[in-house]
Amino acid sequence: MAPSSVQDLFDAEPMTATKIRNASVAAVSYHNANFEILRRLVPLVSDGKITHLNAGFMPPSNLIVDEAIRRFCSESLHHPSPKACWRQDVEAVRQLLARYINTDPSSIAFARDTTEGLGSFIHGLKFEPGDNVVILDCEHPNQAFGWMALRPLGLEVRLVPTHPERPVAANAKTFAPYVDDRTKAIGLSSIMFHSGQWNDIADVCSVYRPKRIHVLADLTQQVGFADVDVQALGVSAAAFSLHKGLHTPTGFAALYVDSAVIEELDPTPPLVGYGGVASVSDSEDFMIPEGPIVFHQTARRYEHANMSFISAVAARAFLQFYLEVMRPKNVENHLYGLGDALRESCAELGISVLGPKERRQHAPHLHVLQLHDPRWLEHLTASSVVVTRFRSGIRVSFGFYNNLSDVDRLVAVLKAGIALGISSSSAFTDGLS
Numbered sequence: 489m490a491p492s493s494v495q496d497l498f499d500a501e502p503m504t505a506t507k508i509r510n511a512s513v514a515a516v517s518y519h520n521a522n523f524e525i526l527r528r529l530v531p532l533v534s535d536g537k538i539t540h541l542n543a544g545f546m547p548p549s550n551l552i553v554d555e556a557i558r559r560f561c562s563e564s565l566h567h568p569s570p571k572a573c574w575r576q577d578v579e580a581v582r583q584l585l586a587r588y589i590n591t592d593p594s595s596i597a598f599a600r601d602t603t604e605g606l607g608s609f610i611h612g613l614k615f616e617p618g619d620n621v622v623i624l625d626c627e628h629p630n631q632a633f634g635w636m637a638l639r640p641l642g643l644e645v646r647l648v649p650t651h652p653e654r655p656v657a658a659n660a661k662t663f664a665p666y667v668d669d670r671t672k673a674i675g676l677s678s679i680m681f682h683s684g685q686w687n688d689i690a691d692v693c694s695v696y697r698p699k700r701i702h703v704l705a706d707l708t709q710q711v712g713f714a715d716v717d718v719q720a721l722g723v724s725a726a727a728f729s730l731h732k733g734l735h736t737p738t739g740f741a742a743l744y745v746d747s748a749v750i751e752e753l754d755p756t757p758p759l760v761g762y763g764g765v766a767s768v769s770d771s772e773d774f775m776i777p778e779g780p781i782v783f784h785q786t787a788r789r790y791e792h793a794n795m796s797f798i799s800a801v802a803a804r805a806f807l808q809f810y811l812e813v814m815r816p817k818n819v820e821n822h823l824y825g826l827g828d829a830l831r832e833s834c835a836e837l838g839i840s841v842l843g844p845k846e847r848r849q850h851a852p853h854l855h856v857l858q859l860h861d862p863r864w865l866e867h868l869t870a871s872s873v874v875v876t877r878f879r880s881g882i883r884v885s886f887g888f889y890n891n892l893s894d895v896d897r898l899v900a901v902l903k904a905g906i907a908l909g910i911s912s913s914s915a916f917t918d919g920l921s
Contacts, residue, residue, distance in 0.1 A: 523822050523888060526814065530889040539873045539897045544681065544709060544854045544885030546731060546738075553735055556805035560798045574797035577804045584807040585742055588816065589726075590717045597743045597787040598795050602708050603630040605727025605743035606675075608790045609704055610634045612755025615672050617642025622666045623675040624648050624658060626682060631675045631706050643672075652880060653858075653914075655680070655842065657849040659688040660695035673702040673724075679709035682878050683843045684854035693722030702749065708732060712810065713853045714820040724749045730799070733853075733887075735806045740799030745787040757783070763793035819888050823852035826886045826895055830855055833899045837906065840914040842880055856881045857902075858914035867910060871901040881914075 528534045532548040540548055563570040578598065586593040599605040621635050625647040635645045646666045648658075663674055674696060679686050693703045702724035710716055712733015718726055725745045730736035760781070762768050767782035772793070783789035810816065824847060831841050834857060842856040843849075858881045865877045876883045884898065906912055 523814075524891060527889045527891060530887075533889050533894075536893065536897075537872060539871075539894050539901075541884045541886065541890065541894065541898060542874045542876055543713075543887035543890075544732065544883060545876050547733075547735055547887045547889070550735060550806075550889070552806050552809050553737070553802045556802045557737075557798060560801045571797070574800060577797070578795065578800045581800050581803045581807060584804065584811060588716060588807065588811060589711075589744060590719050591744060592747070594786040594788060595744055595747055597745070597790040598800075599727070599741045599743050599790065600739055600796070601741045602706060602727050602729045603634070605741050605790075606631050606704065606706060607634045608743055608758055609725040609727070609745065609755075610638070611758040612753060613673060613702065614753060614755075615641075615643055618644065619670045619672045620644035620646050620668070621673040621675060622646045622648060622663050622671060624650055624662075624680075626650050626652070626655070626680065627675060628677055628681055628706055628708075631677070631704070635675060653842075655683040655685045655844075657685045657687050657844055659691040663692065663696070667696065667699075667701065671696075671701050673704055675704045675706075677706040677709065678721075679713075679851040679854065681709055681854075682880050682883070683856055684851040684883075685843045686849055686851055689721050689723060693724075697722055697724065709851060709854060712819075713823060713851065715816045718744055718746075730803050734803065734810065736803040737796070737799045739796035740803060743787060743790055745790070747786060750786060750789070754783075755789075757790045759792070761792050763791050764789040814888060820852045822888065823886050823890075826890055826892065827852060827855055829892055829895045830884065830898070833895065834902075837899070837902060837912065839902065839912050853886045855884045857884060859910075859912060861911040861913070863910045864905060867905045867908070868901060871904070873898055873901050 529550040529552060530548050531551070532538050533540050560574075563573060567573065582593045582596050582598075585596055597608075599608065615638075619642070621643065623632055623635060623645065632645075635643070639645060648662060648666055658676065667674070674692060676687055676689060676692060678689050689703065689705050697703060703722070705721065705723045705726040707716060707726050707728040709732065711728045711730070712735070723744075723746070725743065727741060727743045729738070729741040731738045731740070757764055762772055764783055765781055766784045766789075767777065768774055810819070827850075831845070834841050840858040842858055856878065860881060862877075864882055865875070868875055868882070876885070886894075
């Protein structure tokens with residue numbers, strides 16, 4: 489039986505530990521995260537009836553987040569003015585995220601989702617008609633359409649062609665034929681949602697940022713699944729939602745902007761509220777001043793006064809657990825281990841896995857099986873295996889709660905499908921939706 493609370497789990501598992509309390513959430517810190525125990529934090533999968541392999545879309549929730557949301561609801565019911573408490577949670581999340589991605593907290597602004605974060609930077613970029621930006625032709629639509637919406641204003645959006653059957657990790661050379669002296673920015677996901685390729689953003693930045701070309705990164709498929717260091721990457725800006733690898737309810741994302749870029753561009757946010765203005769108090773109770781608006785000299789100029797506080801409370805709890813208990817490198821290695829086992833089993837079955845094999849060129853958690861027969865999704869769903877189907881194949885994406893028994897279960901279901909006559913051909917069909 490799955491535990492009903494975090495404390496129930498740790499009371500049932502004797503360990504030498506240092507207990508860390510964050511509101512109602514109890515965590516246990518130890519050197520090597522025991523993922524077999526941590527799996528019990530996720531009731532949907534802990535009894536083995538559901539094989540959830542869809543973390544890249546949205547993972548099932550867990551007891552850490554559940555207890556944080558209960559705390560939020562309790563404060564909503566019983567605290568006469570809880571918003572001040574929740575603002576403290578927001579600032580705690582800012583500190584935790586800054587520690588995780590290696591930046592100053594002032595470089596982080598909170599947004600509704602990755603789209604809003606990316607769009608905030610995109611609309612602050614100054615350009616003249618005829619200037620251009622460069623993206624891959626398989627870039628996530630949330631970034632691609634953000635740039636393409638500026639075409640009527642004269643911005644050229646150049647699409648770098650990619651091969652859907654043989655994706656490779658993009659680097660500086662990938663963009664070289666498409667960059668010129670009128671290129672203003674390169675937009676790129678660190679990990680591609682549809683293939684798992686892990687692009688070399690650091691290489692892109694090292695070559696093009698000295699040429700005054702900005703690099704905007706979507707890190708949504710990286711945060712919570714692997715280490716992140718924005719200083720090492722060298723990006724101008726990066727946005728990511730917290731609802732995938734960081735298990736936060738939807739409606740909460742982060743935008744990182746290099747302070748030097750803010751100083752250079754002095755961008756006007758696409759949506760302006762008093763939360764982004766430096767020349768006013770923390771309260772909205774003031775007379776509107778004459779003169780120019782003085783924005784925060786940091787990413788905070790993009791931030792709104794109100795946000796999804798329930799998500800912030802959950803994010804604080806899970807980030808503390810992720811950083812201090814599981815630890816990013818432990819999670820990354822755990823996910824890579826599951827992926828290695830999956831790839832080995834697929835090779836034995838004659839099932840191709842899309843994209844590069846080298847670890848540094850593919851995501852720890854995300855693997856696309858080149859199974860294009862539409863019957864596969866129905867077969868997997870009927871077998872209680874949760875995945876996503878793309879044009880490129882069946883996407884399997886692991887979370888911290890997965891283990892080798894999940895890989896074994898998937899392999900057994902794949903074998904059964906092949907025995908039923910479902911095609912395991914890797915032939916790509918571009919017409920699939």
